Amino acid sequence: MTQSPNNSERHPLCNTAEHVFTRRQLLGGSTTGLIGLGGLGGLVNPLFAKEMKSKEKQVLFIWIDGGMSQLESWDPKPNTQFGGPFRSIPTTIPGIHVSELMPKTSQIMHKLAVDRGVSTFDNSHSAGVPRINRGDPKDRGVIYPYFGSAVANLMGPGNSGLPPYVWVKPGSGGFKYQDAGFLGPKFGALAIGEGEPPPNILLPETLSSTNNADRNSLREFANQQYSQKRPPKFSEAQNFVYDTAQALMQKRSLFDNPDPKDVARYGDTPLGRDMLIGRKMIEAGVRFVKVNSYGWDTHGDNFNAHASLMPRFDQAFTAVVEDLDERGMLDHVLVIAMSEFGRTPRINGHIGRDHWPEAWSIAMTGTGIKQGAIIGSTNDDGTWVTSEPHDIGHFFHTWFNALGIDSEHTEYINDGQPLPIADEECSPIRELLS
Amino acid sequence: MKASLSFFVLLLTCSLSEPLFAQQLHPVIDAQIEAATNKPIAPPSTDSEFVRRIYLDLVGQIPTSQEAEQFINDSSRAKRQTLIDKLLQDDRYSRRMSEAFNVMLMERRGEDPDWQAFLSHSFQGNIAWDQMVSSMVFPDEQNEQTRGSAYFLTKRLEKYGQNPTDFPGLARDIGRMFLGMDLACAQCHDHLFIDDYKQADFQGLFAFINNSFIRRDTDYPAIGMKPVKTKLAFNSVFEEGEFSTGPKLPGLDEIPIPEFVTGEEFATPPNKETKAPGVPKFNPLKFLAEQLPTQANDSFNLNAANRIWFLMMGRGIVHPLDLHHSDNPASHPELLQLMAEAFAAHDYDIKWLVREIALSATYQRTSMVTTGLDDAKPREYRLFHEKPMSAEQLMWSMITATGHLQHIPDTTNTSTSQTDEEQDQLPLGLEHIRADFLAAFANPPREPETEFAPSVRGALFVLNGPRVLDWLESRPDNLTAKLETLETGFATPLYLAVLSRKPTQEEADKFNQYIESQSDKSTAIKQAIWALLASNEFAINH
Incomplete structure (x- = not known):
């Protein structure tokens, strides 16, 4: 990339006389109204032609809220003191095993990249969820955007005509501005709750x-x-x-009853339902889709809980990766599956596992990602990372680069304050990038 | 031009307190705006533009078609001034100002009946701005009419989400709302990009409020204060050393903290029976109320004039409104200074300043772009620039346009007596209508509503929401019913009711032909009304 991090000129495309925006709007003050959804991402500084090519790239972000156990998924440690009752099974990559709770995933392992050396810093949900979702930037007195709002801002809505950030989730739907932080509410999410269309999206029956x-x-x-x-x-x-x-x-057909064959493949579960809507949203051209699964905070009865939760994830995740692959869409869609942290190797008195940010795993595939890269490692008990530990900041750099954004030289400008889009002490993980 | 300007400046500096000048700020406004540019200036607004704009700005809604038509057809020369004076005496003026100041001061944090009562009381009685601010920062709980002013403080001390009590946010907002200074970035160090904003400024403001708390022994908003014994210590993340400050406003002296023997800090000790907290002898908020809203406090005066100017003109002379500093200069510094001094000299009479701005040619210019105005920038005021409408203005205007006001039931005392059947239907009371409009059009909490920020949520509300579509149903004397009585000539009454103007020939032909060509005339009428309600011309104050 040729741009200078100190160049604070406005974007050359926003310079015509009839597009005189106020400074606050141009620079993306908290009430940005105009550039937001419609423009090219007025905050990006600078945004040059090379990056414009990335605008067709999309993201499917699967958020497993509460903390998926790495030991019952990507990084099993069978027959060790903390390993738990489940076996590990081989995958399509020789020598790589995953938990027996993800048999379908084991068969697409060569299409994925997994980092087993994730080490982050916050072990509480209340602070950890936003910290991870924001890439844990340094505290500069502003509230950073979640990844979805960041991508919506940096890459714009694309040509779908749809909002750039759609969040498919159980519970309530509607317009959720909170993820946007200082970018302003325009970069918040349109939430699809319980598979229901957003408020007032349907033409009233009284009107033909x-x-x-x-x-x-x-x-x-x-x-x-x-x-x-x-x-x-x-x-x-x-x-x-x-x-x-x-x-x-x-696009109301996005909310029509799904094809029973799809339901069978994705699973007749909330996650299956939402993953299927997520795929349709990606197919419809939405820039960033977050599919949310809740209920993974297994402090008690961890093993029965994962025995119940993991197959639902396994089925829906495998189905969506296969569908995107079959349609040739992994060329331009980045897929990520992650939680706010992993779970403790130590098994507590309630046969549960607690919060463990020190050593866990993140999986991904799609555009810009090296398929089959299973990197990072933990010690035999799974308690600590033995490879170079990767913080969430490293992943933000990696994903921005996978999307064609030079994360080390692109800044937000918020009310005159230049802000790095990813923690400047971290860098992209080259082994994960294709 | 220059001569008249100097004349007024001279007049102002020499005789601020002269009654003659009391009536005459608007020529100064126009002279200053016109002297600052050598480019073309837009002609006056049409009567239709003016009548819509002045109703929206002074009474918070568009005029009815009768009000609009009456004004347009009035041939008296002084009719604009007459209308301004009439609307300033209208009951709806205090409603409009309460709504506008509520949005500005509370930024959609919530609603409170005592706070509403404080605002209504203030604008009904045209209470001076310095008194209002004094009430807000040092509420008098003995005064039932004004004690709701404490909500400005207490709401900001409420916890939200997982966040700790936001004392820094309250200090920041006192700076933003009353001094026009957003000192948030100076909390931990001197501001990196704004040389004028020092960490000591933030910490001095912080020291006024960091011992305050929400009282839990009252059923109205009330603020308590713990005894303040020591200065506030703080560090800079950039500079070595330990710093400390007592309560201090930017540019003014630090307030000394008196020493009391332990046990003697309270004028009224805490009452365990009533759970009333103690009243300390030293309350920094009392000093804040004495020092902040004063004629000697330039920042206070400039901020107040700038915010009232913004209400009328849609853009601050300093913009954004909370970034008064030397690197963000005013578009018209002399004008702002003159307005601020005159406002202070007029005992902070909000109605007076609003009236003077409304009387100016600057306010009354057209918003239509004509030759030579293509490059007019909002900061030049050569053209009247479009302004966003608040959720409240949209609500009252849609109610007015559709003629629905008469059909809103009074539900103030009947909310519990709904039958089962009624509960399945759209709740019809004003409080429900208002909640719907806020959900569709208001910004989220803590987001200032100063820029135009239309949303998909709002568009879907108008496109498909049951609320507005319901008002298009034919009901006695509403707009639909009136148009249904016509055989032809629908467009003129339609345009007058919704857009406060008569249609052009092209517009009249388009709408008349559409309605006449449809076999289902009633449906066609509803479609036509909807089209104008959903139009940009309706959604924008221009």
């Missing part, structure tokens, strides 16, 4: 599609009349949100 076309045609006529004599800024922003809203309405 002809009615809808008629009224919008009159609305657009009125807008043309108005905009003839007004500066374009407000009208363009307003038109953009209506166009996005209508694009969502057009």
Whole structure:
């Protein structure tokens, strides 16, 4: 990359006279209204043609909330003092084993990359979840965006007409701004809760599609009349949100009952349902899709819980990776599966495992990622990382680079304050990059 | 131009307290704005533009079609001033100002009836801004009409999410709201990019409030204060050394902390029976109330004038509103200084300043771009620049346009007596309507609403939400019902009701032909009303 980290010139594409944004908007103050969804990511500094090519890349981010046990998944230690009751099974990569709770995943292992040497710093959910999701940046007095909001901002919405960040989850849906941090609410997530469409996305039964076309045609006529004599800024922003809203309405089939064959493959579970919606969202062109699974905080009865949880993950995760692979989409979709931390090797008095950020695993595949790279290692008991430990900052660098963003030379500018997009003391993990 | 400017400056500096000047700030505004540019300046707004804008700004809603038509057809020369004065006396003026200041001061943190009562009382009585600020930073709990002002402090001390009590946030907001200085980045060190903002400024503000707490013994918002015994110690993350400060406003002297013998700190000791906390003899908030809202405090005056200017003009002379410092200069520094001094000299009379700005040619210019104005920048005020509408303005305006006000049931005392059948339906009371509009159009908590920030959520609310579509159903005397009585000529009453203007010929043809060509005229009328309600011209204050 040729850009200078100190170059604070505005983006050359945003320089025309009719696009005079206020400084705060241009630089992405907390109330950024206009560049946000519609522009090229006004915060990126600078954003040059080379990176523009990355704009078709997408992310499927699978968030396993509460903490998946690395010992019952990617880094089993059978027959050791902390190994637990499950066996390990071979995978499609010779010499690499995973827990017997993920038989389907074991058969696509050559398509994945796994780092077993993850070592992070926060062992509480309340602080750990946001710290991990934000890449654990240094405290600079601002609230950093979650990865989804960061990608939405840095890469823009693409050409789908849909919001750049969609979060598929159990529980409530709606417009969730909290992930966006200082980027401002525009970079928050459109949440699909319980597979239900977002509020007001469906045309009321009282209106036919002809009615809808008629009224919008009159609305657009009125807008043309108005905009003839007004500066374009407000009208363009307003038109953009209506166009996005209508694009969502057009995609209502995303919320139709799924094909029973898909349900059978993804699993008739909340995670299966949401992973399937996630795939459809990726196919529809959404830039960043977060699929959320809850309930992994297994302080008690860890082994029965993982015996129940892991097969659901195994099935849905394998199905989505295979589907994306079959459609040739792993070329441009980055897939990540992770929690906020791993679980303690030591088994507690409730036959559970507690929080363990010191040594755990993250899996990924897709664009920019070297398939079959199983890197990092832990000691025989699984208690500590024996390879070079990788913090979440390393992964943010790695993923940004996989998406074509030079993470070491790209900054946000927030109210004049330059902010690195990933922890500047970390760097990309080259062994994971293709 | 220059001559008249000097004249007014001279007049101002010589005789601020003269009653003559009391009526005459608006020529100064225009002279200053016009003298600052040599480029073309937009002509006055049309009557239609003006009537819509002034209703939105002074009473928080568009005019009814009768009000708009009456004004447009009025041929008297002084009709704009007459309308301004009429609206300033309108009951809806205090509602509008309460809404606008609530958004500005609380940034959508929540709602509280005592706080609302404080705002209503203040704007109904045109209470001076310095008194309002004094009430907010040092509430008088004996005064039932104003004690809700404590909500400014107490709401900010409430915990939200997993965060600790945000004392720094409260100190920051006192700086932002009343001094126009966002000192957040100066909490841990002198500001890195704003030379004027020092860590000692932040810490001095912090020392006013870091011993305060929310009182739990009252059913209204009330703030308590622990005895303050020592200065606040702080470190810089960049500089070596130990620092300390007592309560101190930027640019003013530090307030000495008196020493009391242990046990003698309280004027009124804590009462274990009533659970009332003790009242300390030394309360830094009392000094804050004495030193902050004063004529001698330039920052206070400049911030106040700038924020009221923003309310009317959509952009601060210093913008963003909370970044007054030398690297973010005012677009018109002299004008801001003059307005601030005049506002202070007029005993912080908000209505007076609002009126003067409304009377200015600057405020009354058209927002339409004509020759020579393509490059007009908001900071130049050569054109009236479009402004966003608040959730409240959108709500009242949609109610007004559709003629729905008369059909909103009074649910203040009947909320518990709904039948089962009613509970399945859309709740019709104003409080539910308001909640829906806030959910669709308001910013999230702690986000200032100063920029235009339309959202997909808001668009979907208008496109498909049941609320607005319900108001299009024909009901006695509403807009749909009125248009249904017509055989032809729908467009003029439609445009007057929704956009406060008469349609052009092209617009009239388009809408009349559409409605006349449809076999289901009633549906066509609803479509036409909706199209204008959903239009950019409606959603923007222009």
